[in-house]
Amino acid sequence: MYVFPMKGNTVRHPARAAELFHALADATRLEILDELKEGECCVCELTDRLQAGQSRLSFHLKVLKDAGMILDRREGRWMYYSVNADALAELDDLVDSLKQTKRARRATGCC
Amino acid sequence: MYVFPMKGNTVRHPARAAELFHALADATRLEILDELKEGECCVCELTDRLQAGQSRLSFHLKVLKDAGMILDRREGRWMYYSVNADALAELDDLVDSLKQTKRARRATGCC
DNA sequence: TTTATGCATCAATATTTATTGATCTATTCG
DNA sequence: CGAATAGATCAATAAATATTGATGCATAAA
Numbered sequence: 001m002y003v004f005p006m007k008g009n010t011v012r013h014p015a016r017a018a019e020l021f022h023a024l025a026d027a028t029r030l031e032i033l034d035e036l037k038e039g040e041c042c043v044c045e046l047t048d049r050l051q052a053g054q055s056r057l058s059f060h061l062k063v064l065k066d067a068g069m070i071l072d073r074r075e076g077r078w079m080y081y082s083v084n085a086d087a088l089a090e091l092d093d094l095v096d097s098l099k100q101t102k103r104a105r106r107a108t109g110c111c
Numbered sequence: 112m113y114v115f116p117m118k119g120n121t122v123r124h125p126a127r128a129a130e131l132f133h134a135l136a137d138a139t140r141l142e143i144l145d146e147l148k149e150g151e152c153c154v155c156e157l158t159d160r161l162q163a164g165q166s167r168l169s170f171h172l173k174v175l176k177d178a179g180m181i182l183d184r185r186e187g188r189w190m191y192y193s194v195n196a197d198a199l200a201e202l203d204d205l206v207d208s209l210k211q212t213k214r215a216r217r218a219t220g221c222c
Numbered sequence: 223t224t225t226a227t228g229c230a231t232c233a234a235t236a237t238t239t240a241t242t243g244a245t246c247t248a249t250t251c252g
Numbered sequence: 253c254g255a256a257t258a259g260a261t262c263a264a265t266a267a268a269t270a271t272t273g274a275t276g277c278a279t280a281a282a
Contacts, residue, residue, distance in 0.1 A: 010141040010142075010144070010145060014138040014141045014142055014145075015138050017135070017138075017141055018135070018136050018137050018138045018140075018141060019136075021132045021133075021135040021136040022132075022133075022136035022137075024128070024129070024132040024136075024209075025129050025130075025132040025133035025135075025136040026129050026133075027125040027126050027128075027129045030121040030125045030128055030129060031125055033121070033209060034121060034125075037209065037210070037211070037212055038212055083209075088206075088209060088210055091206055091209070092206060095199075095202055095203060095206055098135075098144060098148065098194075098199060098202070099148070099199055100148070101148055101149055
């Protein structure tokens with residue numbers, strides 16, 4: 001399981017980077033994120049919008065949540081999910097690190 | 112299989128986005144990319160550097176190549192692999208699109 | 223033209239991930 | 253309280269991925 005903050009790169013944290021990318025490596029999960037980024041939303045609303053079964057969505061929501069991509073919040077009997085902005089920032093860092101050579105990383109003193 | 116250019120976002124191309132993220136969703140493949148970004152490199156050198164079997168590396172190199180993440184070039188009996196800069200740009204676009212709301216996309220006229 | 227090398231590909235297997243329907247839990251409302 | 257609802261979790265199965273060793277195909281050297 002991940003621990004924030006995870007400022008860093010794929011060299012130092014390949015397993016964590018893989019987990020984050022894995023969470024994004026599924027069309028259903030990307031569609032969930034596309035819904036959530038419009039604003040937080042409960043599962044029953046997602047089942048309507050994405051025409052997907054409840055247990056299927058719960059499964060994918062769990063993958064996203066375990067990877068830290070989304071946050072959840074209970075309100076009565078509803079669970080509201082939302083995109084985790086920290087994870088998006090982490091993703092930016094990871095993608096940047098894919099572009100940096102060792103030399104560049106040494107230069108910036110990062111990792 | 113992907114087709115460049117794939118300027119766009121996860122909303123329009125969730126399957127392609129998933130393919131690209133999937134290619135990155137494995138620690139071995141990330142380590143391969145970390146090597147390749149220092150410069151192009153043949154398989155036999157990767158087996159040394161990553162202490163991994165040849166067929167295993169060939170498998171992962173194929174995943175990366177099919178996703179468009181890397182390019183290959185034959186020279187004599189060696190295959191040289193390198194990072195595909197276009198794919199890194201595409202990845203940037205995808206990550207950006209994860210952050211954009213529909214409203215924002217409409218505003219920029221992108222997709 | 224034989225032999226060796228680099229690497230792709232295959233076959234078998236193991237492991238992981240995804241889907242479906244069923245069940246369980248928590249919460250709310252009568 | 254009991255009934256209804258939202259959603260997590262489980263069990264069974266299916267499907268996709270990964271690993272290993274073997275085989276095959278080019279290229280190159282002898």
